[in-house]
Amino acid sequence: MDFIILVKAFLNLCFNIFAVHISIMAKKKTISEPSGTKKNKKELSVGVVGSGSFATAIVKMLVENCKIVHWCVRSEFVKGAIELRGHNPTYLTAATFNPKMLKLTTDINELVSACDIVVLATPSIYLSDTLDKMNCEYKDKIFVSAIKGIIPKVNDVVAHYLRDEFQIGFRNQAVIAGPCHAEEVAMERLSYLTIATVEDETSEKLESIFNSDFIKVHSSKDILGNEYSAILKNIFAIGAGIASGLGYGDNFTAVFVSNAIREMETFLEAIYEAPRDVNESAYLGDLLVTAYSLFSRNRNLGNLIGKGYTVKSAIQSMNMVAEGYYAADSIYKTARQKGLKLPIVETIYGILYEGKNAEKQFKKLTTKLN
Numbered sequence: 001m002d003f004i005i006l007v008k009a010f011l012n013l014c015f016n017i018f019a020v021h022i023s024i025m026a027k028k029k030t031i032s033e034p035s036g037t038k039k040n041k042k043e044l045s046v047g048v049v050g051s052g053s054f055a056t057a058i059v060k061m062l063v064e065n066c067k068i069v070h071w072c073v074r075s076e077f078v079k080g081a082i083e084l085r086g087h088n089p090t091y092l093t094a095a096t097f098n099p100k101m102l103k104l105t106t107d108i109n110e111l112v113s114a115c116d117i118v119v120l121a122t123p124s125i126y127l128s129d130t131l132d133k134m135n136c137e138y139k140d141k142i143f144v145s146a147i148k149g150i151i152p153k154v155n156d157v158v159a160h161y162l163r164d165e166f167q168i169g170f171r172n173q174a175v176i177a178g179p180c181h182a183e184e185v186a187m188e189r190l191s192y193l194t195i196a197t198v199e200d201e202t203s204e205k206l207e208s209i210f211n212s213d214f215i216k217v218h219s220s221k222d223i224l225g226n227e228y229s230a231i232l233k234n235i236f237a238i239g240a241g242i243a244s245g246l247g248y249g250d251n252f253t254a255v256f257v258s259n260a261i262r263e264m265e266t267f268l269e270a271i272y273e274a275p276r277d278v279n280e281s282a283y284l285g286d287l288l289v290t291a292y293s294l295f296s297r298n299r300n301l302g303n304l305i306g307k308g309y310t311v312k313s314a315i316q317s318m319n320m321v322a323e324g325y326y327a328a329d330s331i332y333k334t335a336r337q338k339g340l341k342l343p344i345v346e347t348i349y350g351i352l353y354e355g356k357n358a359e360k361q362f363k364k365l366t367t368k369l370n
Helices: 002-032 053-062 076-085 108-114 124-131 158-166 182-186 200-210 223-246 250-271 281-292 297-306 311-316 323-338 343-353 358-366
Strands: 046-049 069-072 102-105 117-120 142-145 173-177 191-196 215-220
Touching (some): 053 069, 069 108, 076 102, 117 200, 142 158, 158 173, 158 223, 173 200, 191 200, 191 281, 223 297, 297 311, 297 323
Parallel strands (some): 046 069, 191 215
Antiparallel strands (some): 173 191
């Protein structure tokens, strides 16, 4: 009998020790998992608006960190093709997806209602038509612009368009800058993003969903500077393409790009003064890759013009939008209003919009560069 009592006492002691151990471990787990951990960050609901090459690349970046990525595409055909085959049927077809990780729709209200963060990645000429359909509640959302062009409807950048037309302040905005070609993202080649936003908390959220083995993210607070520089580099890339089509070599292109970054700095300082260094990747780096890369649609447009295509025929021969063409008109007029001397911008505008001969205009330009 005494033996049985001792055994029961021993078992009871073991049970109490085990219970205390479980309680301590539970408290440790609670302490080690406060709100705002990486797990919670990845539970942010994120959506992408657009179905072009860069929109597709952004979705590829996001599926690295997000369980589900909402994706608003332009047609039921594109939606059905992605759901069936796991890739965009028209753009960046090399990028493959697990359809179970995507929530596809053609309704922007469905996407915005479901998401905390909305990435806008349509061509600039289509953004107003897309957002005009938005009638759901969106004031507490973060809108991220991956658009590198001027909105024709208002002749202004996306940041101002969102602020003025939809009352989305800069605290609820961010801008994505490169250098980052969609084609290299599809191949998972190491690429860099600069994400500009005024809120540190927003910057941390965006870094957590974009950073991966092949995407490195840097932060900036220069929203307008990053947006305007992305627009300007497309105009300069058209010029680099024209030079290539005309037969100018690497030596001239180097001088051309050197002058282009100085024109960019002049324009940015006149538009929006801020502590920035145009030699950083978001400015100079993005300009270099867009001016030199064979993936650059703006360079390719310029190359066709340099080879003798009319501007209209060159645009029609491309299956993607070259943002620099539309931006050149707005940037040229803004520079004139500000009294800025920008020889490269003036040259590109003259060729694109005034029908001036590319060969003659570049011969004149060579005397103005140094």
